[in-house]
Amino acid sequence: MTVAVDTDLALELRGVSKQYPGTDTAAVSGVDLQIRRGEFVTFLGPSGSGKTTTLNMIAGFISPTAGEIVLHGRNIADLPPHQRNLGMVFQNYALFPHMSVWDNVAFPLVERKYPKDQIRERVRAALEMVNLTGFEKRRPRELSGGQQQRVALTRALVFDPPILLMDEPLSALDKKLRQRLQLEIKRVHREVGITFLFVTHDQEEAMALSDRVVVFDQGRIEQVGTPDELYRRPATRFVAEFLGDSNLIEGKLVERDGATALATPECQIPLPDWPGGREAPSGDEHCVMFRPEDVKVLPADDEGAACRGTVRDVVYLGSEQRVIVTTETGREVTVRTGGETTGIPGVGGTVGLRFSASNAWLIPTGG
Amino acid sequence: MLKLAQQTTRRLRGIHLAIPLLVLLVAFFAIPVLELVRRSFLDPDGALTLQSYGDFLGTPAYRTILFRTFFVAVVCTVTCLLFAYPYAYLMTLAGPRLRRALLVLVLLPFWTSLMVRTYAWLVLLQDTGPIKAVLAAIGLEQVHLIRNTTGVVIGMAQILLPFMVLPLYNNLQKIERSDLLAAQSMGATPVRAFWRVYFPQSLPGLFAGSVLVFILALGFYITPVILGSPQNSMMSQLIVRQVTERLDWASGGAMAVVLAVLTLVFVGLMSRVVNVQQAFGGTVDKK
Amino acid sequence: MTSTETRSRPRWLYLMAAIVAIWMTAPPLVVIPMSFASERTLTFPPSGYSLRWYQEFFENPVWIDALKSSLLIGVLVMVISVVIGTLGAFAVVRGRFRGRGVLEMVGIAPLVVPIVVLGIGVYAMFLRWGLIGTVPGFVAAHCVLAVPYVMITVGSALRVVDGQLERAARVLGARPHRVFLRVTLPLIAPGMLAGGLFAFVTSFDEVVVSLFIVSPGLRTLPVEMYSSVTRDINPTIAAASTLILLVSTVLILVSTKFLFSDSANGRSKR
Numbered sequence: 016m017t018v019a020v021d022t023d024l025a026l027e028l029r030g031v032s033k034q035y036p037g038t039d040t041a042a043v044s045g046v047d048l049q050i051r052r053g054e055f056v057t058f059l060g061p062s063g064s065g066k067t068t069t070l071n072m073i074a075g076f077i078s079p080t081a082g083e084i085v086l087h088g089r090n091i092a093d094l095p096p097h098q099r100n101l102g103m104v105f106q107n108y109a110l111f112p113h114m115s116v117w118d119n120v121a122f123p124l125v126e127r128k129y130p131k132d133q134i135r136e137r138v139r140a141a142l143e144m145v146n147l148t149g150f151e152k153r154r155p156r157e158l159s160g161g162q163q164q165r166v167a168l169t170r171a172l173v174f175d176p177p178i179l180l181m182d183e184p185l186s187a188l189d190k191k192l193r194q195r196l197q198l199e200i201k202r203v204h205r206e207v208g209i210t211f212l213f214v215t216h217d218q219e220e221a222m223a224l225s226d227r228v229v230v231f232d233q234g235r236i237e238q239v240g241t242p243d244e245l246y247r248r249p250a251t252r253f254v255a256e257f258l259g260d261s262n263l264i265e266g267k268l269v270e271r272d273g274a275t276a277l278a279t280p281e282c283q284i285p286l287p288d289w290p291g292g293r294e295a296p297s298g299d300e301h302c303v304m305f306r307p308e309d310v311k312v313l314p315a316d317d318e319g320a321a322c323r324g325t326v327r328d329v330v331y332l333g334s335e336q337r338v339i340v341t342t343e344t345g346r347e348v349t350v351r352t353g354g355e356t357t358g359i360p361g362v363g364g365t366v367g368l369r370f371s372a373s374n375a376w377l378i379p380t381g382g
Numbered sequence: 383m384l385k386l387a388q389q390t391t392r393r394l395r396g397i398h399l400a401i402p403l404l405v406l407l408v409a410f411f412a413i414p415v416l417e418l419v420r421r422s423f424l425d426p427d428g429a430l431t432l433q434s435y436g437d438f439l440g441t442p443a444y445r446t447i448l449f450r451t452f453f454v455a456v457v458c459t460v461t462c463l464l465f466a467y468p469y470a471y472l473m474t475l476a477g478p479r480l481r482r483a484l485l486v487l488v489l490l491p492f493w494t495s496l497m498v499r500t501y502a503w504l505v506l507l508q509d510t511g512p513i514k515a516v517l518a519a520i521g522l523e524q525v526h527l528i529r530n531t532t533g534v535v536i537g538m539a540q541i542l543l544p545f546m547v548l549p550l551y552n553n554l555q556k557i558e559r560s561d562l563l564a565a566q567s568m569g570a571t572p573v574r575a576f577w578r579v580y581f582p583q584s585l586p587g588l589f590a591g592s593v594l595v596f597i598l599a600l601g602f603y604i605t606p607v608i609l610g611s612p613q614n615s616m617m618s619q620l621i622v623r624q625v626t627e628r629l630d631w632a633s634g635g636a637m638a639v640v641l642a643v644l645t646l647v648f649v650g651l652m653s654r655v656v657n658v659q660q661a662f663g664g665t666v667d668k669k
Numbered sequence: 670m671t672s673t674e675t676r677s678r679p680r681w682l683y684l685m686a687a688i689v690a691i692w693m694t695a696p697p698l699v700v701i702p703m704s705f706a707s708e709r710t711l712t713f714p715p716s717g718y719s720l721r722w723y724q725e726f727f728e729n730p731v732w733i734d735a736l737k738s739s740l741l742i743g744v745l746v747m748v749i750s751v752v753i754g755t756l757g758a759f760a761v762v763r764g765r766f767r768g769r770g771v772l773e774m775v776g777i778a779p780l781v782v783p784i785v786v787l788g789i790g791v792y793a794m795f796l797r798w799g800l801i802g803t804v805p806g807f808v809a810a811h812c813v814l815a816v817p818y819v820m821i822t823v824g825s826a827l828r829v830v831d832g833q834l835e836r837a838a839r840v841l842g843a844r845p846h847r848v849f850l851r852v853t854l855p856l857i858a859p860g861m862l863a864g865g866l867f868a869f870v871t872s873f874d875e876v877v878v879s880l881f882i883v884s885p886g887l888r889t890l891p892v893e894m895y896s897s898v899t900r901d902i903n904p905t906i907a908a909a910s911t912l913i914l915l916v917s918t919v920l921i922l923v924s925t926k927f928l929f930s931d932s933a934n935g936r937s938k939r
C-alpha cells in the first residue's frame with residue numbers, strides 16, 4: 016500500500032492549500048513540510064497567518080482545497096477527524112464540562128470500543144502518571160489550570176496516538192502559569208517520545224519549546240528551522256522582526272581599508288570578520304541585522320564608535336536594560352546591555368554605538 | 383450544473399430539521415390566521431369587500447374601544463416602568479442573596495396560573511374586599527377598584543411587570559457604576575450624574591421593556607373580562623363578542639386584523655432597536 | 670468593602686421593592702386561605718375554615734375530569750414541543766440556509782400576535798376540521814404557543830455550547846452521532862428541560878384559545894375555572910388554584926435544581 020515511505024517521517028504536508036469560496040486570497044497556499052518522528056515542531060505566526068488553518072486541516076476540521084497530508088505514510092486528507100487517530104489539546108483545553116475527569120480521559124478509549132477492563136486499567140495508569148489519582152470524580156471546573164492541562168494532555172495521549180496536536184493551549188493563561196506549563200509539556204514530550212505539533216503566536220513560547228519552528232505569514236511558510244537558526248539567521252525581514260528584537264540597518268556594502276563595511280549616511284559599520292561563504296556584492300543596498308545584544312553603548316567620544324546618537328529611553332529590565340538610541344538621521348537602534356549602567360548617560364545624553372560584526376546577518380534580498 | 387446543485391444543497395443544509403416546526407406553524411397558526419384575514423374581506427354573500435373595515439373605523443363606539451385599548455396599554459406600560467426601574471436598579475445594587483430573592487419575586491407571576499391570579503384579584507379588589515375596606519377607612523369610599531379600568535390595570539400590570547424588569551435589569555447590570563463616580567468627580571451632583579450619565583445608558587433596556595409590555599398589553603383578554611366591565615371593554619373582548627355573540631366573522635376578523643397589524647407594527651419598530659428574540663429570550667431564560 | 674457612594678441604596682428603593690413584593694405575592698397569598706373557607710363566600714378573609722371545597726373538587730367529576738384532561742394535554746404538549754422546538758432550534762442555530770433569520774422570527778410570532786386572533790382563527794379552522802373538543806386539537810393549538818419557548822431556551826443553550834467541545838470529541842475518535850449523544854445533547858439538556866417545563870405550564874395554564882375549542886365533553890382546568898369565575902363563584906376554584914400553585918411550586922423547585930445546579934449546567938454563568 017505504501018510506496019517508498021521514509022519511515023523516519025511522522026507527518027508530511029505536500030502542497031497543502033486552502034481557499035475559502037468567495038475569497039481572493041488563499042488562507043493557506045502551497046505548504047510543504049516534513050516532520051520527523053519524535054520531533055517537537057511549532058507553528059508560529061501572527062493571527063491570520065494560516066498556522067491554525069493548517070493545523071485544522073491536519074486535524075480534519077477543514078478540508079484542504081489542494082494537497083496531501085501524509086501521516087505515517089498514509090494520506091489522511093480525505094478522512095473525517097474521528098478516523099485520523101490524532102491526539103489534540105485545544106485552546107482552553109475543551110474538557111467536557113459535564114463529564115468527570117475519569118470520563119474525560121476514558122472518552123477516546125470508549126469511542127474506540129476498547130474492552131471495559133482495558134479502559135479501566137489504562138485510565139487508572141494514565142491518571143497515576145500525571146499525579147491525578149484521587150481526582151477521578153471531579154468535574155474539570157473543580158480543577159486548577161495546571162490540573163486541567165494535565166487532564167487534557169492525558170486525554171489526548173491515553174490512546175497512544177502517533178502525533179499530538181496542540182492549538183494555542185496556553186494563550187489564555189498568565190505568564191507565570193504559562194511558563195510552568197511549558198516546562199510540563201516539554202517533560203511530557205520527553206517521556207512519551209511521540210511527535211508534538213504545537214501552534215502559538217508567542218515567539219518566546221515557540222523558542223522555548225521547539226526542536227524546530229515553522230514561521231507562517233500570509234498563508235505561507237516563511238522559514239523552517241531550529242530556534243537558534245531562526246534567531247541568528249532569519250531568512251526574511253518578517254522572521255527577523257517577528258522573532259525577538261532586531262535592528263535592521265540598510266546601507267551600502269563598501270570596501271574600507273581592505274575590509275568590508277556597511278555604510279549608511281550617518282554610520283560606518285566595519286564588518287571585518289564578515290561570515291565567510293556568503294556573497295555580499297559591494298555597492299548595492301543591503302539590509303543587515305544586528306540583535307540588540309550585539310550592539311554596545313560607548314562614550315560619545317570613543318574612537319571605536321561606528322556612529323553617534325542620542326539616548327531616547329532607558330528601560331530597566333532587572334538583570335539587563337534596554338537602551339533606545341536615536342542616530343543623527345533619526346534611525347532607532349535598540350541596545351541590550353548587561354547589568355552595568357556605568358557610562359550610559361540619562362535620556363538626552365549623547366553616546367556612541369559599536370556593532371559587533373561576528374553576529375551580523377545579511378537579510379537576503381527580496382526577504 | 384453539478385456545482386449549482388451542490389451549492390443549492392449546501393444552502394439548504396439543516397433546513398429539514400425545521401420541517402416539523404413549519405408544518406405545525408403553517409397548519410395551526412398561519413392557516414387559521416389567514417382564514418381570519420380572508421373572512422374579514424368577505425360580505426355575507428361571499429363577495430370581496432372592505433365593508434367590515436369601513437364599519438369598524440366608521441363606528442364611534444368601536445373607535446372608542448380601540449383608543450381605550452391603546453390607553454390601557456400605555457397606562458400599563460407607564461405603571462410597569464415606574465415600579466420596574468427602581469426595582470431593577472435595586473437589583474443591581476443588591477448582594478447575591480437579595481438579588482436572587484428579588485428575581486424570584488418578580489418571576490412569581492410567571493409561575494402562578496393566569497386564572498389563579500385573576501380570581502385572586504377579583505377577591506381582593508371587589509367592593510366588599512379587604513383593599514376597599516382600607517380605602518373606605520381613610521375616607522375614599524367613592525373609589526371603585528373593580529369593573530373598571532383601575533382593576534384591569536392592577537391585574538395586567540402585575541402580570542406584565544417581569545417583562546419590564548428583566549430587560550431593564552439586563553441593561554442596568556452592564557452599566558459601570560464608576561461612571562457615576564466619574565461624573566461626580568467632575569462636579570456633577572448625584573442627581574445630575576444619574577440623569578446625564580446613568581439614565582441614557584439604560585435607554586435600550588427601557589425601550590425594549592416598554593415596547594414588549596405595550597405589545598403584550600394590547601392583546602389581553604381574560605384580565606379585562608373578569609376585572610373590567612363590558613362598558614369598559616378592550617379590543618380582544620370586542621372581537622370575541624363579534625364572533626361568538628353576533629356570529630359576525632367578517633367584522634370580528636377585520637378587528638382582529640387591525641389589532642394584529644398594529645401589534646406587528648410595534649414589533650417591527652422594536653426590532654429596529656433591539657433583538658426581539660433576545661428580548662423574549664432574556665425573559666424566558668430567567669423564568 | 671465597596672465605598673458607600675457606589676453602594677448607597679436609598680430607603681425609597683426598598684419601599685418600592687416592598688410594594689412590588691406585596692403586589693406580586695398577594696394573589697397566591699389570598700387564594701390559599703380562600704380555599705379553606707367554610708362557607709360559599711367571596712369575602713376575604715373567610716369567616717371560618719373547612720376542607721369542603723377540596724372535597725368538592727375531588728368528588729365532582731367536572732373538576733376531576735378537567736384536571737385529568739389538562740394533565741394529559743400538558744404532558745403531550747411538553748413532549749411534542751420539546752421534539753419540534755429542539756429540531757427547530759438546531760435548524761436556526763446550526764443550519765446553513767437562507768432565511769434562518771426569518772425562521773427565527775416566525776418561530777416566536779405566536780407569542781407576539783394577540784391571543785384572541787389565534788383563538789378565533791383556530792376556532793374557525795377546527796370547526797371545519799372537526800378538531801373542536803378533541804385532545805389532538807388542544808395539543809396542536811397549545812403546541813403553537815409552547816414551541817417558541819422551547820426554541821428560545823434550547824436555542825440559547827445551543828449557542829452557548831462551545832463548538833470546540835464538539836470538535837474535541839470528533840478528533841478524539843467519536844463518530845458524528847456519538848458526538849451528538851455524548852457531548853451536544855448533555856450540554857443542551859438543561860435548556861430542553863426548561864423548555865419542556867415552559868411548554869407544560871403554557872398548556873396547563875392556557876385559557877383563551879382553549880375557551881374557543883372546548884366542548885362539553887372535553888374541558889380543561891383553566892376553562893373550568895373561567896366558567897366558575899364568570900358564572901357562580903364558589904371557593905372550589907380557590908381549592909383548584911391552591912392545587913395548581915402546589916404543582917407549579919414543585920415544578921419550579923425541580924427546574925431550579927436542574928437549571929441552577931452546576932453539574933447540569935457545565936459551567937457557571939456568572
